[in-house]
Amino acid sequence: MSGLAIALVLAAVFAASAISGLLGMAGGSLLMAVLTLILPVSAALALHGAAQLASNLARAGFNARHVRYRTVGWFGLGSLSAMGLLSFVAFQPSKAAVFIGMGLLPILVWLPPRLVPLDAARPGHAVVGGFLATVMALAVGVSGPLSELFLVRSSLNRHEVIGTKAAFQVFSHMAKLVFYGGALFSLGGQGEGLALGLVAGVVLAAVAGAAVGRRFLDMVSEDHFRRWRRWIFTALGAAFLLQGLRLLAGA
Incomplete structure (x- = not known):
């Protein structure tokens, strides 16, 4: 990886x-796209996993x-079960599949609550x-939007949504x-030193970004929090879907 690429990764993580x-x-989703x-x-x-785990x-x-x-404990039990099952499967998505999948995810956040009889409290x-x-x-x-479906029927306030969902996502x-961590050590053929240094930088950038996000969260009202987050995610999803279809057409 070049210095410019590393700087771009760290900025995107933050x-x-x-x-x-x-x-x-x-x-x-934005980080995964970059x-x-x-x-x-x-x-x-793998790098997305490291950044988002820290975040x-x-x-x-x-x-x-x-x-x-x-609730997080039960969610973790399901996650560990999936890891155990998938350890017997060899699979790696293509770039087109990643973008198309992320582009379709906003559909989940627009499903009416009455059509989603899911409740993480159960x-x-x-x-x-x-x-x-x-x-x-x-x-x-x-997988954030899928985790969101299990919280959408709850009466959690914005801090409870952010905290509980973050704990959910730790497992994913x-x-x-x-599953993919070994790929970090092949980046640019530079060996273990670059990989460890990059991961350390990513972790620091993720924690710093999370702290900044928390400061802004305290300033946002419940109404704005619930109203704008879906529209922003949908706009990003549309861009990802177009990129995925472009990659698929060029394959």
Whole structure:
């Protein structure tokens, strides 16, 4: 990787983490898009996992008193079950599949709550959510909107949504590191030193971005939080879908 590429990655990690810290969505997709454009898919998935794992741990920590820990435990059980099952499957998505998958994800956030009888407060639903979110994270790179479906019927306020969802996402991003982490050591043929240094920089940028996002979250009203986050994510999704179709047409 060139110095310019590394700088771009770190800037994207910081921005994505700040966006996720404010909106609880969109940041992960934006980061995955940037990484997929400049890196092989397996390396992009691994680096995205490292960045988002740090970002979500930070957001969960900043909102620790708002996290619904019992629900997170059931969600984690489903996630670990998915990792165990998928350890027997060899699969790696193409760049076109990643962009198309991310482009279609906004459909989930526009589904009317009455059509989505899912509630993370119910243990069975939380286990299913963890399983499906982990499968999606390994196949497309992001799974936040799917996790969102299991919170949409809840009465959680904006801090509880951000904190609990961040704790959910820790499992999905950890799975990406487990499945694709080895790809980091082949970046640019520079060896282990570059990989470890890059991951360290990514972690610092993610935590800093999460802290900035949390500051802005405190300034946003509940009404604006719920109104604008879906529109921003949808606009990004449309751009990703067009890019995925372009890649598919050129394949």
